[in-house]
Amino acid sequence: MTRVGFIGLGSQGAPMARRIVEAGYPLTVWARRAATVEPFGDTAASVASTPAELGAASDIVGICVVADADVEDVLLRPDGVLAGMSPGGIVAIHSTIHPDTCRRLAERAREVGVAVVDAPVSGGGGAAAERKLLVMAGGEEEHVARCRPVFETFGDPVIHLGPVGSGQLAKLLNNLVFTAQIAAALETYSLASGVGLDRAALAQVLANGSGGSRAASILAATNFDMSGLAAVAAPLLRKDVRLMLDVVREQGVAEPTVLAELARRALATMNDEEEEQ
Numbered sequence: 001m002t003r004v005g006f007i008g009l010g011s012q013g014a015p016m017a018r019r020i021v022e023a024g025y026p027l028t029v030w031a032r033r034a035a036t037v038e039p040f041g042d043t044a045a046s047v048a049s050t051p052a053e054l055g056a057a058s059d060i061v062g063i064c065v066v067a068d069a070d071v072e073d074v075l076l077r078p079d080g081v082l083a084g085m086s087p088g089g090i091v092a093i094h095s096t097i098h099p100d101t102c103r104r105l106a107e108r109a110r111e112v113g114v115a116v117v118d119a120p121v122s123g124g125g126g127a128a129a130e131r132k133l134l135v136m137a138g139g140e141e142e143h144v145a146r147c148r149p150v151f152e153t154f155g156d157p158v159i160h161l162g163p164v165g166s167g168q169l170a171k172l173l174n175n176l177v178f179t180a181q182i183a184a185a186l187e188t189y190s191l192a193s194g195v196g197l198d199r200a201a202l203a204q205v206l207a208n209g210s211g212g213s214r215a216a217s218i219l220a221a222t223n224f225d226m227s228g229l230a231a232v233a234a235p236l237l238r239k240d241v242r243l244m245l246d247v248v249r250e251q252g253v254a255e256p257t258v259l260a261e262l263a264r265r266a267l268a269t270m271n272d273e274e275e276e277q
Contacts, residue, residue: 002149005062008062014039015129016128053079066236068101096168096171096243099166100165121133135154136161185213203216203219
């Protein structure tokens with residue numbers, strides 16, 4: 001059976017890894033802190049002492065750390081994944097990073113006979129536990145096909161979008177739109193109050209009407225309290241919006257004026273919420 005390694009056992013990665021091992025795949029995990037792997041003590045997962053040891057024990061390695069530099073570190077350091085992984089292996093990058101970083105890492109991996117699939121996810125840890133994460137995959141068809149059964153332990157749907165980097169482009173664009181929708185939802189609920197409508201009642205209308213959005217539903221579920229969203233999501237959304245607009249500039253594409261302005265307004269609001277906490 002395909003041997004799987006996983007690095008990045010945070011709120012998103014941990015339930016993904018747990019779904020993999022619960023599906024019966026031989027799983028190896030690694031983390032910088034011993035406490036991070038302790039929750040896997042009740043599973044059949046093995047714990048590696050270095051990323052290279054994890055790479056040597058795996059046919060497919062999932063990476064779900066935060067930023068570009070973190071992905072590069074666990075893959076390229078002297079005792080990194082690529083130092084131990086055998087030719088024919090695949091690295092699946094679940095982190096949300098710059099598409100060019102994925103392409104550059106794919107070139108480095110190819111030098112040692114390893115393939116890279118970029119496969120960022122959307123939906124949160126709860127969706128992973130329920131096997132409902134959206135997985136956006138970029139890479140060669142045969143490599144994505146090899147990874148698909150593993151991805152399907154935590155994801156549905158798993159969508160192949162094109163060559164390496166395509167998954168990241170889709171995820172970044174998704175998050176730009178979501179961030180813009182936060183601003184639209186905030187203004188919508190403010191307008192509702194201004195004209196004498198109950199926000200909670202309007203939220204039900206939006207949830208069942210053509211004007212609804214995921215952002216509007218999330219805000220309603222928090223009783224229109226932005227503080228939690230600001231604390232948890234703002235840093236990641238800020239990074240992803242910046243990356244998407246960087247890609248737009250680098251490729252010489254006209255900036256999506258409305259989306260960009262709405263996203264900036266949402267981030268400014270979340271920044272105000274962060275400063276008040």
